[in-house]
Amino acid sequence: MTLLALEGIEARHGLLPAVRGVSLDVAEGEVLALVGANGAGKTTLLRMIAGAHRPSAGRVRFGGADITSVRAHDRVRMGIALVPEGRRLFPSLTVEENLHVAARPGRWTVDTVLDAFPLLRPLRNRRAANLSGGEQQATAIGRALMTNPRLLLLDEVSLGLAPVAVESVYRSLETLIAEGVTMLLVEQDLTRATSVARRVVCMLEGRLVLEGTGQELTREQIMDAYFGLHRARRAT
Amino acid sequence: MTWVNAVVQGVLLGGYYALLACGLALMFGVMRIINLAHGDIAVLGAYLITVVLDHWNVNAFIALVPVLPVMLIAGYGLQRTMLDRALRSGVLVPLLATFGLSIVIQNLLLEKFSPDVRSLGGNAGGLVTASWQISNQLSISALGALILGVAVAILGGLQLFLSRTQAGRRMRATAQDPDTAELVGIDSRGVYARATAIAVATACIAGLFLAMRSTFDPFSGPTQLIFAFEAVVIGGFGSLWGTLVGGIVLGVAQTIGAQIDPQYSVLAGHLVFLAVLASPHGGIFRVRPAT
Numbered sequence: 001m002t003l004l005a006l007e008g009i010e011a012r013h014g015l016l017p018a019v020r021g022v023s024l025d026v027a028e029g030e031v032l033a034l035v036g037a038n039g040a041g042k043t044t045l046l047r048m049i050a051g052a053h054r055p056s057a058g059r060v061r062f063g064g065a066d067i068t069s070v071r072a073h074d075r076v077r078m079g080i081a082l083v084p085e086g087r088r089l090f091p092s093l094t095v096e097e098n099l100h101v102a103a104r105p106g107r108w109t110v111d112t113v114l115d116a117f118p119l120l121r122p123l124r125n126r127r128a129a130n131l132s133g134g135e136q137q138a139t140a141i142g143r144a145l146m147t148n149p150r151l152l153l154l155d156e157v158s159l160g161l162a163p164v165a166v167e168s169v170y171r172s173l174e175t176l177i178a179e180g181v182t183m184l185l186v187e188q189d190l191t192r193a194t195s196v197a198r199r200v201v202c203m204l205e206g207r208l209v210l211e212g213t214g215q216e217l218t219r220e221q222i223m224d225a226y227f228g229l230h231r232a233r234r235a236t
Numbered sequence: 237m238t239w240v241n242a243v244v245q246g247v248l249l250g251g252y253y254a255l256l257a258c259g260l261a262l263m264f265g266v267m268r269i270i271n272l273a274h275g276d277i278a279v280l281g282a283y284l285i286t287v288v289l290d291h292w293n294v295n296a297f298i299a300l301v302p303v304l305p306v307m308l309i310a311g312y313g314l315q316r317t318m319l320d321r322a323l324r325s326g327v328l329v330p331l332l333a334t335f336g337l338s339i340v341i342q343n344l345l346l347e348k349f350s351p352d353v354r355s356l357g358g359n360a361g362g363l364v365t366a367s368w369q370i371s372n373q374l375s376i377s378a379l380g381a382l383i384l385g386v387a388v389a390i391l392g393g394l395q396l397f398l399s400r401t402q403a404g405r406r407m408r409a410t411a412q413d414p415d416t417a418e419l420v421g422i423d424s425r426g427v428y429a430r431a432t433a434i435a436v437a438t439a440c441i442a443g444l445f446l447a448m449r450s451t452f453d454p455f456s457g458p459t460q461l462i463f464a465f466e467a468v469v470i471g472g473f474g475s476l477w478g479t480l481v482g483g484i485v486l487g488v489a490q491t492i493g494a495q496i497d498p499q500y501s502v503l504a505g506h507l508v509f510l511a512v513l514a515s516p517h518g519g520i521f522r523v524r525p526a527t
Contacts, residue, residue, distance in 0.1 A: 050419055076421030088416040090409045100402065101409045102420035147421050 002061075003028040003182050004049065004151055009058035011041070011048050018044040019055070020206035026151070031183045033197035035190060037226055040203040042186045043085050046153045049184070050082035051075040062151070077104070079150035083157060085186075087140040091129035095120055095139050098128050099146050106148025113142040116172055134165025141172070152176070154185040158192065170196065190222060204228050241374045242495040243488055248377065250467075250487025251384025252449065254480040256442040256460055257467035258391050259435030261479045264468065266411040266431040269319060269330045273338040274439055275461030279454070280341055281307055281440030282356065282447040283349055289359055296359040300444050304437055311436025315429040323428075338457060345454035356447035364448060383445045387483070390438055391476050398476075407431060466509040 004026040011019040019041040026032055034042050047053040049060065051072030060068045067075060081102075089098050099110050114121045117138040123131065128139060137157055144152060157173075158166040173196060177183065187193040194200060194214040202210040202225040210217070210225035223229070260274045271277075281303060288299040314337075322333040357364045366378035398404035407427050410417040414424040446452055446460060463486065471482025486505050493504025 052415060052419055071423075072418035073421050073423045076419065082419050084416060084419060088413060088419075090412045090416070092412060093405065093409060097405050098409075101405050101417075101422065103402070104421060143420055 001028050003063060005061040007059040009048060009055050011044050011053055011055045018206055022208055024208065026182060026184060029180045029182055031177050031197045033193035033200045034184060034186045034203060035193055035200060035226060036203035041206040042203055043155055046082060046155050046186060050080055050153055076147050081144035081147045081149035082153040083140050083144045083155060085155040087136045089128035089136055089139055092127055094125050094127055096124040098139055098143050102143045102146040104147045108145045108148050113145055116175060117142050133161050134168065137161060137169055151182045156186050156188065158189060202226055238373060238495060242491045244374060244376065246488030246491035247484050248380030248384050249491060250484030251387040252445055253463050253467040253486050254483030255383060255387035255390060257464040257479045257483055258476065259438040260464045261468045261476060262431055263435045264473055266407060267428050272331065272334040272461065273341060274464055276338045276341040276457030277436055278439040278443035278446060278460055279452055279457045281443035282452050283345055285356065285444055286354060295361055296356045296444060296448060304440060307440040308433045308437045311433035312429045315432035319432065320425055342454050342457060349454060351453055353451045353453045355451040360448050379449055391480050395476050466505060470509060470512045
C-alpha cells in the first residue's frame with residue numbers, strides 16, 4: 001500500500017527552482033535511498049515532505065489524504081518525522097528534554113529510545129550543545145522516533161561523523177528497518193545507501209533521473225545519473 | 237543606617253521593576269520581540285481595574301480577578317492577529333508594530349478616561365499605609381514587601397513552568413529554533429500566543445501595583461517601559477532570574493541616588509544601565525544566544 005505519494009512537485013528557493021516535477025511513490029514499510037550530488041534538491045524535497053518548505057506546484061499525499069497545505073507540526077501528528085540535516089538539536093536543552101519535547105503517544109518513549117541508543121543513557125542530563133557529532137545524531141534520530149512516526153525522513157545522517165559513529169548510527173537504523181518503519185533517507189555514501197535500502201532513487205538538478213532496486217542498478221549506472229554523465233555522453 | 241534604609245527600599249522597589257520587566261523578558265526570550273507597548277499594557281490593565289471598581293465597590297485585588305483573564309485573552313489575540321504577521325515581515329516590523337500599539341493605547345485611554353491622574357491607593361484597604369517598623373530609621377512597607385513577594389513568586393513560577401512542564405520545555409525549544417520545533421510537532425505560533433498571553437497578564441499585575449503604590453495617567457506607560465527595559469538589560473536579556481536581579485540593582489541604584497540628592501534618583505538608574513551596556517560582559521546573567 002502506498003504511504004507517501006508525490007505528484008508533480010515543484011519547489012523553489014526564491015527564483016531558483018530546486019525541485020522540478022518530481023513524482024514518487026513510497027510504499028508502507030519500504031526503505032528508499034535518495035542519492036544525488038550537492039544541490040540536486042534532495043534536502044529541499046525532504047523538507048517539502050515534512051512541511052517545512054512549501055511546494056510551488058504539485059500535490060503531496062500521505063496515507064491517501066492530501067496534505068499539501070498541512071503545516072509541519074500537524075504532519076508530525078499524522079506520522080511524518082524528519083531528522084534534519086545538521087541535526088538541529090535544541091542546544092540548551094538536555095538530551096532527555098530534546099527527546100521529551102517531541103513526545104507523542106506510542107511505542108517509542110524516552111526509555112525505549114535510550115534502549116535503542118544505549119550510548120545516550122549516561123548522557124541524558126547533558127546539554128545537547130555539549131555532545132559529540134555521533135551523540136547528537138543519535139539524539140536527533142531518537143527525537144524523531146519520539147513522535148512515533150509512520151514515515152521517517154533522514155537527511156545525511158552520516159555527514160560530519162567519525163566512521164565509528166556512522167557505524168553505530170547505521171546499526172540502529174537496521175534495527176528500525178527490521179521493525180518495519182518506512183524510511184526515506186538521503187545519503188552521500190552509495191555503498192551505505194544500497195546496503196540499507198532496497199530501492200534507490202537518484203536526483204540530478206531537481207529531477208528524478210534514475211530509479212531501481214539495489215540489485216538491478218550497477219554502481220556505474222548510479223554514478224552516471226549522479227553526475228549527469230549519461231547526458232554528457234549522449235551529447236558527444 | 238540611612239544607607240541601609242536606602243538599600244532596603246531599593247530592593248523593594250526593585251521587586252516592582254522585576255515584576256514589570258518579566259513579561260518584557262519573556263517576550264524577548266521566546267520571540268525576540270521587544271514590546272514597546274509593554275508599559276502601556278500595564279497602564280491599560282490599571283485602567284481596566286478602575287472600570288471594575290466603578291461598578292462594584294470591592295478591593296482592588298478582587299477587581300484584578302475578572303481583568304486578568306481578559307488580559308490573557310487580549311495577549312493571545314494580540315500575538316495571533318498582529319505580532320505573528322509582524323514577525324513574518326522581518327526583525328524591525330514587530331518593533332514598529334508595538335511602537336504603534338503603544339501610541340494607540342495611550343490615545344484610546346486619553347479618549348476614554350481623560351488625562352486626569354488616577355490612583356488605586358484608596359482601594360487597597362490598609363495595605364498601602366501598613367508597614368513594619370524595624371528601627372527608628374528603617375521601616376518596611378507592607379505593599380513593597382508584597383510586591384517583591386509576588387515578583388519572586390511569578391518569576392519563580394515561570395522558571396518552574398519553563399523547566400519542568402512539557403509546555404514549558406516546548407516554549408524553550410521554540411525560543412531556540414522555531415523551524416525545528418515545528419518539525420518535532422510543536423505548533424510554534426500557538427507557543428508564541430501563549431507566551432504573549434502570559435506576558436500581558438504579568439504586565440497587568442504590575443499595572444495594579446503601579447496604581448497602588450503611586451499614580452498613573454494615560455501617558456505613564458513609556459516611563460514604566462524604560463524602567464522595565466533597564467531591568468531586563470541589566471539582568472542580561474532573556475534570563476528570568478537575571479531580570480529579578482536586574483530589577484533589584486536598578487531599584488537600589490535609584491534609592492541610593494536619591495539618598496545622595498533627590499534629583500539623582502532616576503539618573504543613577506540610567507547610569508547603572510549605561511555602565512552595564514558599555515561593559516564587555518553586557519548584563520549580569522547574560523545567556524548565550526541560541527545557535
